[in-house]
Amino acid sequence: MKRRDFIKKTALATGAITVPYILPTGRLFAQTGSQKAEHVVFVLFAGGVRHQESILQRYLAESQDLDIEGNIMYNMLTGDAPELKVVYGTTPAGQQPGIQPISRILQTPLDQQGTLFPEVRFSKAGTGHFVGLSTGVSGHYGVTQGLRQRPINPTIFEYLRRFGGAKATDVWFVGNGIGNSTPLLNHSEHPDFGYKYAANFFAPNITFGSKGVEFLKGFKVYHPDEELVPIREMQAFLNNSFNLAGKEIPHLYNTDEEKADIKDFIRATFERLENNQVSFPPVTDNGDLSTIGYTTEILRWFKPKLTVVNMSSVDSCHGSYTSYLKSLHRGDHAVGHLWNFIQTQVPEMKDNTIMIIMPEHGRNYEPNPITDENDWFAFDHDSDPNSRRIFTQMVGPNVPANLRVGSEANPVGDAADTVLTIADILGIKQDVLATGLVDFNAMSLFDRI
Amino acid sequence: MNMPTFKRLIPVLLVGLAMGSCTEEKYTYGVNDVIVQPTDLSGKKSKTPEQYLNILYANLNQRAMSANQLVKATDVITSIGDKQVAYETVISKFMNDPDIILPSEESMRNDPESFVKETYQRFFVRVPTEAEKTWMINFINSNPDVTPEHVYYAFAIANEYYFY
Numbered sequence: 001m002k003r004r005d006f007i008k009k010t011a012l013a014t015g016a017i018t019v020p021y022i023l024p025t026g027r028l029f030a031q032t033g034s035q036k037a038e039h040v041v042f043v044l045f046a047g048g049v050r051h052q053e054s055i056l057q058r059y060l061a062e063s064q065d066l067d068i069e070g071n072i073m074y075n076m077l078t079g080d081a082p083e084l085k086v087v088y089g090t091t092p093a094g095q096q097p098g099i100q101p102i103s104r105i106l107q108t109p110l111d112q113q114g115t116l117f118p119e120v121r122f123s124k125a126g127t128g129h130f131v132g133l134s135t136g137v138s139g140h141y142g143v144t145q146g147l148r149q150r151p152i153n154p155t156i157f158e159y160l161r162r163f164g165g166a167k168a169t170d171v172w173f174v175g176n177g178i179g180n181s182t183p184l185l186n187h188s189e190h191p192d193f194g195y196k197y198a199a200n201f202f203a204p205n206i207t208f209g210s211k212g213v214e215f216l217k218g219f220k221v222y223h224p225d226e227e228l229v230p231i232r233e234m235q236a237f238l239n240n241s242f243n244l245a246g247k248e249i250p251h252l253y254n255t256d257e258e259k260a261d262i263k264d265f266i267r268a269t270f271e272r273l274e275n276n277q278v279s280f281p282p283v284t285d286n287g288d289l290s291t292i293g294y295t296t297e298i299l300r301w302f303k304p305k306l307t308v309v310n311m312s313s314v315d316s317c318h319g320s321y322t323s324y325l326k327s328l329h330r331g332d333h334a335v336g337h338l339w340n341f342i343q344t345q346v347p348e349m350k351d352n353t354i355m356i357i358m359p360e361h362g363r364n365y366e367p368n369p370i371t372d373e374n375d376w377f378a379f380d381h382d383s384d385p386n387s388r389r390i391f392t393q394m395v396g397p398n399v400p401a402n403l404r405v406g407s408e409a410n411p412v413g414d415a416a417d418t419v420l421t422i423a424d425i426l427g428i429k430q431d432v433l434a435t436g437l438v439d440f441n442a443m444s445l446f447d448r449i
Numbered sequence: 450m451n452m453p454t455f456k457r458l459i460p461v462l463l464v465g466l467a468m469g470s471c472t473e474e475k476y477t478y479g480v481n482d483v484i485v486q487p488t489d490l491s492g493k494k495s496k497t498p499e500q501y502l503n504i505l506y507a508n509l510n511q512r513a514m515s516a517n518q519l520v521k522a523t524d525v526i527t528s529i530g531d532k533q534v535a536y537e538t539v540i541s542k543f544m545n546d547p548d549i550i551l552p553s554e555e556s557m558r559n560d561p562e563s564f565v566k567e568t569y570q571r572f573f574v575r576v577p578t579e580a581e582k583t584w585m586i587n588f589i590n591s592n593p594d595v596t597p598e599h600v601y602y603a604f605a606i607a608n609e610y611y612f613y
Contacts, residue, residue: 168531173530175528178524178527178528183527183528183530186530198530199530200530200531201529201530201531202528202529202530203527203528204528206524206525206527206528207525207528207529211521211522211524211525211528212525212528214518214521214522214525215521215522215525215539215542216525216538216539216542217542218542218545219538219539219541219542219545220541220542220544220545221541222541222599222602226594227594227599230588230592230594230595230599231599231602231603231606232603233588234585234588234595234599234600234603234604235603235606235607237584237585237588238603238604238607238608238609239607239608239609241578241581241609242607242608242609242612247493247495247608247611247612248608248611249532249533249536249606249608249611250495250532250533251531251532251533251534252530252531254531254533254534259531259533259534259537262531262534263534263537263538266538
């Protein structure tokens with residue numbers, strides 16, 4: 001019997017005779033009564049997405065003074081693609097760069113499958129990436145939030161582990177890299193929460209990229225009984241001798257079984273990579289797309305209650321509008337692939353997962369002076385009103401289909417809403433509200449419908 | 450006092466001085482109460498990933514890691530959230546390196562006391578207490594399948610190794 005099967009069967013067997021346990025909150029068992037779904041996937045469609053090229057589908061019309069409109073996000077939004085000056089696709093041999101749009105994955109766009117809040121606001125703090133991401137996962141605008149500092153208030157991961165009884169491998173944060181303090185987003189520095197309730201984290205393009213191949217692939221597997229048992233016994237003795245409270249190698253309170261499972265996952269993913277079995281999107285030519293490919297492996301293996309995945313390639317818009325369009329188009333491709341994967345490849349999550357998509361902030365209305373290979377202007381994000389315009393999309397069970405809530409004249413939704421929305425889906429909204437640690441204007445998006 | 454009388458007293462004075470100089474002082478020694486801990490670790494600081502990996506590599510390979518390798522290995526550690534998992538996995542990868550320098554099993558079995566002392570010195574930069582030494586020697590002697598690699602691995606993943 002394989003070790004993973006053994007762990008699963010052992011867990012099933014012990015589950016039958018398990019006794020009630022008290023969560024750190026004092027509650028007996030986790031709250032499960034009012035869940036809208038058992039799994040949530042939150043895509044931080046991040047990097048700074050301009051409203052004009054996404055929701056408004058203006059393509060080049062409201063950025064480069066060219067009267068060409070169209071939708072380059074047709075997995076997420078309903079609308080026809082641009083017909084002229086197509087630069088966002090792939091490049092067949094000998095043809096114009098980006099001339100071939102990527103085929104759609106979803107026959108029905110997500111805005112028809114679920115609910116779209118087209119005019120959400122990033123209402124406080126500066127429109128910086130880390131503040132935006134931190135707001136997305138903590139529901140709190142860290143106005144004083146700095147880089148190299150964990151979120152000040154608890155993250156949704158910590159709420160779910162503390163109030164929902166989720167184990168460490170039930171909650172995952174998948175980063176697009178290790179820059180911009182991204183690895184710090186898996187838990188806060190709040191004294192009542194913190195690393196004991198953190199999410200597991202991978203920056204898979206590094207873990208499974210060339211660096212991971214050099215320092216992880218083919219790592220030695222010790223026999224669980226004949227080798228690991230005496231090793232653990234010696235380790236326990238050495239740790240007992242070193243008995244200073246808090247002086248331990250940082251960890252996330254994964255159990256020994258969970259740690260072994262994560263190592264098995266690392267090993268299996270390298271094997272699947274070698275055999276071309278990782279479910280990368282049909283087109284995978286940037287970091288966001290490969291991040292999504294590895295995320296599908298995490299979903300397949302762990303079936304997490306909560307997965308947050310971060311993308312960022314659209315931020316190339318600081319220097320290249322053409323590259324931004326390509327990345328936006330690929331972000332849509334990534335989301336389509338992810339949703340399709342959940343519905344077709346993970347039976348435990350099919351029809352039982354709500355996916356939420358939200359950029360961390362927008363981009364400026366006016367360009368900067370930098371032009372790219374097409375002489376198109378680039379755009380930054382420095383807290384102008386346009387950079388506060390974002391959208392939020394939800395799809396899955398209990399989410400009304402084909403619904404738009406809000407308009408430019410009547411914006412509905414806030415960037416801080418996502419945490420309460422996820423808490424609402426997973427049945428811990430009241431616990432999160434009772435902490436008083438989310439933004440006072442934040443609401444579950446279900447309550448805004 | 451006239452001179453003849455003084456002369457008569459001189460021997461008496463000399464005898465008195467001689468007797469006084471032979472008086473033996475007696476000292477009593479005591480022991481202050483001391484709280485005994487396994488090791489005084491109160492001032493320990495955690496190693497950065499770079500420090501941890503650099504020292505680990507040097508301990509296992511007896512040469513320094515290149516700067517390029519160190520940067521890449523540090524990135525890999527950063528890319529995994531649970532550092533215990535990350536370090537254990539990287540260490541077990543190091544253990545697969547044919548260039549690693551480990552004591553022979555024969556030397557460990559023939560002289561476990563020296564092996565234990567050297568291992569504490571190598572990893573924890575200190576001598577083991579008598580209790581630690583005794584426990585480790587007994588453990589090695591009573592577990593014939595334990596190898597120097599297993600011992601090194603256990604030391605490398607021990608909490609004390611993460612602090613300096």
